[in-house]
Amino acid sequence: MKIKTNLFIASGLLSAVLLTSVPVKAQLKKANDPVYQNLDPSVKPGDNFFMYANGGWIKKNPIPNAYSSWGIGNVVGEDLRERLRKINEDAEKANAPKGSNTQKIGDFYYSGMDTLTIEKLGINAIKTPLNRIDQIKSKQDVLDVAAYLTTIGARTFIGSGVGQDAKNSVKMVLQFRQSGLGLPNRDYYYKTDARTTRIRNDYAQQHIPTMLKLSGLNDATAANAVFTIEKALADSSRNLVALRDPYKNYHKMPVAKLNRLTPNINWVNLLPKLGLNAVDSVIVGQPEYYVELDKALTQFSVADWKAYLRWKLVSSYASYLSKDFEQENFRFTGTVLSGRKEQLPRWKRVLDTENGLMGELLGQLFVKEYFPAASKKRYVDMVEAIRAAYREHIEKLDWMSPETKQKALAKLNAIHPKVGYPDQWKDFFALQVSRTSYAENVLNGRHWQYEENIHKLGKPVNHAEWNMTPQTYNANYSPSNNEITLPAAQFMIPGVKDADVDDAVAYGYVAASTIGHEITHGFDDQGRQYDAKGNLKAWWTPVDSAKFTQRAQMLVDQFNGYKVLDSLHVNGKATLGENIADLGGIVLGLDAFKKTAQYKEGKTINGLTPVQRFFLGYALGWLGHTRDEALANQILTDVHSPGYLRVNAPFSDVDEFYTAFGIKKGDPMWIDPDKRVKIW
Incomplete structure (x- = not known):
């Protein structure tokens, strides 16, 4: 993959390179x-x-204060974001029929810009999944709720997804990968250099406790348990180099064997909670991670796991909640990790979120206006x-x-x-978007993406599908x-x-x-x-x-x-x-x-x-x-x-x-x- 910038940017192609032969202009002005x-x-x-x-x-x-880097992608992006902004603002005013692409784009943008409602809702914007966590009473509840949170895009200890079988590329199969960490990867939990140690200490001693407190859990013991669980999972997680060996990250097995690998997790019962039925075999990328997860389920209390799942939910949705959540999330992820001094303007952040959730829907309107076939x-x-x-x-x-x-x-x-751009566009008919709640729209978008992925299980590979948007x-x-x-x-x-x-x-x-x-x-x-x-x-x-x-x-x-x-x-x-x-x-x-x-x-x-x-x-x-x-x-x-x-x-x-x-x-x-x- 070629990565030039962390920003998405869209293509107006008014300044695109012509790839047919271009006459040489010897007098081109410097x-x-x-x-x-x-x-x-x-x-x-x-x-x-x-x-x-x-x-x-x-x-x-x-480098502007709102960025951790600045380059050619950013420069193009500034111009093209303005074009996307116009598309969104026009859609917002269009009074489009319910269920249309224009309605979904306009209502999503409206909800993201409606800071009065966002502040009024506060943590209640994710009240439904929080209630599910609060009602946990047993280890089985921990597993069931973790499965539910996975379906709405919270980064839990379950790293599941449907993709092509690496050794039989015509088959779409269920795959499991290591997951569950809050810091970028395992090295952040164990490296002892001054820079990494400072980041880790901030994460464990300030960021996690602050976010849990904002969510209604003011408990230092709970915050410590969250970090301890993550560190245990990090211990069995593979590093960047180990993850690059395709053979060593391929372990196909029947579900029954996975059950034997993790005796405290009954996958036959848990898979339907993930929306996955009639699964006979899985590919496990890093089996040792799931062995460690199985042990951790017995080593830590139900209260510890409730705090962990609360943390996963809140940290996954902080950017879409009230200002106190958003600012603390940026302080750590934006400033401590990336060195940015201020956030992007809100309209840009909303566009970035929209593009990540429904970028191909936005892309359909974009290329129609700016990119000739x-x-x-x-x-x-x-x-x-x-x-x-x-x-x-x-x-x-x-x-x-x-x-x-x-x-x-x-x-x-x-x-x-x-x-x-794609010859076939994705169908966003099932995606529900309204002006009621920004966080709810994000939740619906993440759930839609999850459902779209798992419904590929057992079906032929769709070679017409794109994994990127035209405006990337x-x-x-x-x-x-x-x-x-x-x-x-x-x-x-x-x-x-x-x-x-x-x-x-x-x-x-x-x-x-x-x-x-x-x-x-x-x-x-x-x-x-x-x-x-x-x-x-x-x-x-x-x-x-x-x-x-x-x-x-x-x-x-x-x-x-x-x-x-x-x-x-x-x-x-x-x-x-x-x-x-x-x-x-x-x-x-x-x-x-x-x-x-x-x-x-x-x-x-x-x-x-x-x-x-x-x-x-x-x-x-x-x-x-x-x-x-x-x-x-x-x-x-x-x-x-x-x-x-x-x-x-x-x-x-x-x-x-x-x-x-x-x-x-x-x-x-x-x-x-x-x-x-x-x-x-």
Whole structure:
């Protein structure tokens, strides 16, 4: 997956990159040149290319108080949020028929902006699930209520969902994963460095007690029990690296075996409480977590578990309750964890929530107004240009056998691209939205999402379904579907008209940074373990697999050497898949660009050669900077390397980069030729 920002943004595509050939404009004004205007000429390309390419912009654009990072995605998002705001405000005033998309959008937005009602309701906005918790009297009640809370999107100790069977991708099966933590992952409960210790102490000693007190439970013992339960569950939870091994996170078993694994949990009785009936087998990602959960159910009292479930409910809904809940939630999650100094304006927060719950419904209205169907073809053409480049790369590999090459080519040819927006939209008929309560609308939306997911159990895989919305500034690869999803918004460059974006920049910004990146995910350390039909299956010869692993280890070692903050280094193993995809995307995008007229003509624009502009176009995709708090959180929880290293690190492995910018031995970005990583 390619993540540039935590914000959703939508695509108006009035400033989108044209992916068909664009005439080179030698007289393009420097102020309108999307790469020239961001340069910092005081930095040498060989010292820190990211800052050379983007430093001029970074100096002029400090991170606003409401954000933990600020970059290209945010800039585009500010403009596009305004367009979404107009759609919502128009829908709010439309007096649309009940049950229509317009009514649901307008009423949701109204309820989120109706702070008088939100303050009046306070904790009573979630009174129904709170009453369920208060009525718990036994351990069986604990399990039953946890199941109910799971169905309304509270983050309980049950991590269930329906998805494709990794070893039989045509089957939709019930899966269980580790869950139940309130901090971002297990490392936050056990690392002893000063930064993590400070966050953990705040969470346990201030955040949990404050939120429970606001909810009506002023009990230090209860707050301590919540943290103790979470720490016990964290002890059996896998870390970021361990979660990336698809074989070790695949344990298919009959429900009866799961019952034996957890003797205090009768799953035959509990599954119907989750809305799941006639389930005969499950896939358990991390069995040791459920073994520990089973033990914890006997170790902790009913009162302790009631406090835990109250905490899970309140923390999951705090952003949609009265100001006291919302502010404490932001103090910890926004400021302590991410370094933000103030919240976004309310209308933006409501839009973000709406997009997360009913984004495809919003997307239907959005693309109708702002994204013409004809634009799709441009992006499909570039996908095929990258696919053609990848075929050539595979055929020329000197380390892969003909047998594995044949299967790799078959998988490449089978990759299905989803571009722009869905051909089939989701049906939101069953979603209930009114102006009565914002929290209730969120609850209904989460329950609708849950029901939509579990109803896939046992049904054929819907390959027309999208897992992202058109207005998302992101893209991804699905190994089980062997497909890439490229939302319309991902192709935008802020403030630049289509005609002013030359192919060099487009191929760096789009073909390399997004399309080539996502296709390469099909052949990274995880994706390569799935065959052309999306099944987890060994299709490499053992020798080829060993050669790939040797080359990938070079990339692990390279990234392990990058120190980001204090004593924090990049985790080369955890970020390996993304780092392979970045490197693959760059070399594929460059080779595809070499077939364009602009590359062959070789004319400069504002003193920059076509190849220089390609590399600058790629760097533009990672334009931005991040607060230290958010950067530290990313290192511990994210499989993506920091943005600046997604430019500097892979460029140091690409020979053409050295030639294009005259990088010499002794420059900080220099890597000796025999140590440069070459995989695909």
